[in-house]
Amino acid sequence: MQLVAELEAFVPRTVADFADYRKSELIRLQTLNPNSNEEGLLKYIDGQIHANADPGLQVSIKFGDRIMSEYVTVAFLAHALAEATINALLAIGLATSGAEELFSLLERADIKEKWVAGPKSFHSAYSLPKGSALFQTLQHLTRQRNAFVHYKIELEMDGEKKLQGSRLDRAPLNTQITWVRRFFSLPYDLASHANSQLPRIAPLLLYDSNPIQRFAAHAVA
Numbered sequence: 001m002q003l004v005a006e007l008e009a010f011v012p013r014t015v016a017d018f019a020d021y022r023k024s025e026l027i028r029l030q031t032l033n034p035n036s037n038e039e040g041l042l043k044y045i046d047g048q049i050h051a052n053a054d055p056g057l058q059v060s061i062k063f064g065d066r067i068m069s070e071y072v073t074v075a076f077l078a079h080a081l082a083e084a085t086i087n088a089l090l091a092i093g094l095a096t097s098g099a100e101e102l103f104s105l106l107e108r109a110d111i112k113e114k115w116v117a118g119p120k121s122f123h124s125a126y127s128l129p130k131g132s133a134l135f136q137t138l139q140h141l142t143r144q145r146n147a148f149v150h151y152k153i154e155l156e157m158d159g160e161k162k163l164q165g166s167r168l169d170r171a172p173l174n175t176q177i178t179w180v181r182r183f184f185s186l187p188y189d190l191a192s193h194a195n196s197q198l199p200r201i202a203p204l205l206l207y208d209s210n211p212i213q214r215f216a217a218h219a220v221a
Contacts, residue, residue: 003070004177007063012055022049063173071169071176072148074183079111079145081187082138085205086114089194090121093201097122112142115190119198126197133217134189137182144169144179182215189218 022045029041051057087107094100099122106118115138119126128135147166154165169176191206 003063003066007059007067007173007177010059010062012058013053015049015053018049018053022046059173067173067176067180071180074180075141075145075148078183078186079141081206082141082190083111083114085187085191085194086111086118088205089198089201090114090118093119093122093198096201110142112138119194123198123201128193129220132220133215134186134193134220137179137186137215137218138190140179141183141186143167181213182218184212185209185215185218188212189215193218193220 022042025045025048026038026041029036029045030038033041090106091100091103094103094106102121106114106121109118112135116128116130116135147168150166152163152166154161155163169179171179188206188209194201194205195203195207
């Protein structure tokens, strides 16, 4: 939240803000290149200034690495918490229904299938629609987490692609921030969804999400 507030308050420098730099850089380059004319040096300096004055570049330089660091950290932790939650849910549900021997089998399944199909093993009416925003966030989180943890190179030989490789998210910073918020909320929203369908089994799973802001679109009708 502090990082987002800093990003929203950030005011990029304009070309006019580089006036002092333009003068000092001219002096420095004249010292290093005594035979160069001033007009040519200023043209070079002005090119640098216009590039550095680009608002998008300034935002990327100042916030890009920091936002990516948060993105990766939250992706890892949200995935771990979402998997721990479904494992607890399956363990309780299976033990309650007398089918605890199935846990070792279901526990090894893909996390998405655990959340979609796992609870059906003891509650046939359970449903998590794959078209819901809740599942879409889980799907995106899993894809991103796996891309980092199980990274695969993209390999091309003789003009032919041999391996596709991992696809890391290269979205704009604002989009990455939106995903971070969705990742933060996801484990709690999955737990809430489970509790709405399995109130006797999941009432205590992640019941307190403070201070995380919940993602409203995750509510499944």
